[in-house]
Structure formats: structure tokens, C-alpha cells
Amino acid sequence: MSQELSTTLYHGSISEITAIDVNKGRPLKDFGKGFYMAVSKKQAIGMMHKKYHEALKRCEPDEISEHLYEITLDEQVIRRLNVKVFSDADAEWLDFVLMCRKSEDFVHGYDMVIGPTADDNINRSFNFYEGGDLGEIGSVEAKNTLLHFLQAEKLGIQYFIGKQEIADAVVLSVRETEWRKQ
DSSP states (O other), X not given: OOSOOOXXXXXXXXXXXXXXXXXXXXXXXXXXXXXXXXXXXXXXXHHHHHHHHHHTTXXXXXXXXXXXXXXXXXXXXXXXXXXXXXXXXXXXHHHHHHHXXXXXXXXXOOSEEEEEOOOGXXXXXXXXXXXXXXXXXXXXXXXXXXXXHHXXXXXXXXXXXXXXXXXXXXXXXXXXXXXXXX
16 A cells, blocks of 8 residues: 555544444445545544535534544554555546546445545536536546646545445444534
8 A cells, every 4th residue: 555544534424423334425426435534634524514514404503413533443454455545636536536426336346445535625626527618528638627626626535435344344443522623
């Protein structure tokens, strides 16, 4: 594994979590339907706030709350898994993300995927690409233009698990952690 392995990760949510349930993930995300964790606590807090503000559109404030979780993974188990690591937001990463976001039926064979986060903040760039505004969809030119736009973003690193048996094997602990500014 070329990238340094992180075993302490973060997940921001508006749900209480006692155990990881990959089936609660939404389809058409960067690496598929599953459970996502951020290397950066700040990134996880940002995602938590985003989920909270989206939920406020359909819920009352007293019906939801924000939770930040620290998740510890078993490094020895990870090293035995079929892990795909994307070190950079490059053409290979982009093709993989576009395929995962395009089809609910797309299933890759990796136990875990680690790589840059194409979060909702950069969806506008993806929409330009998908609309043909960056050139012919699928062309090297259009993909290179999209990657150029993405280089300006500070893409965090995320870990993805899409199979419940993998989550059960690799997650050592899930604990809620403090995130509010003191």
C-alpha cells in the first residue's frame, strides 16, 4: 500500500451509530453504496453539518442532532483485504468515481477503497462534465479539464467499505467524540 494507512478515522452523522451498517449508505456515491470515513476530523465535521442542514429542510431542529464518531480500524485486517488506493485525483480515480456515481448496478471487487473525496461541494464541476460543457463526455480533453478544476479544490481522503462482513472484521471500535468548539 503506497499511501500511509490511517487506522483512526471520522464519520459525521445525524444518526446515532453503535455499529457500522453499510446497507444504510446511499447509492451513486464516489466509491459506491457503503460506509464512508474521513481521515480528517474537520472534513467529517463538515459533512455532518451538511447532513444536518439538509435534514432541517424536512425535520424540526429538535428531531435531529449532530454526531461525530471516531472509528478505529484493525491495521492487520486491512493489510489482508483487497484494497484499492487512489493516491491522487487522477484519470483512473475519475473514471472509477464516474462509474460508481453513474450506475447503481456497478459493483467493484474491492473490500475497501481509499482515495480523494469528490464531495457534494464539487458536484457543480461534475455536472459541467456530465452536461458536456467541458467537451465530449468521456473524452480525454473533458476529463483533463474536470481534473484541472478539481486540483483547485482541497479534496480530503476517504475510506470506503461496501460489504458488511468487511466492516464487521475491520472495525475495532466506534465511539462518539466531541467536536464542538470550546
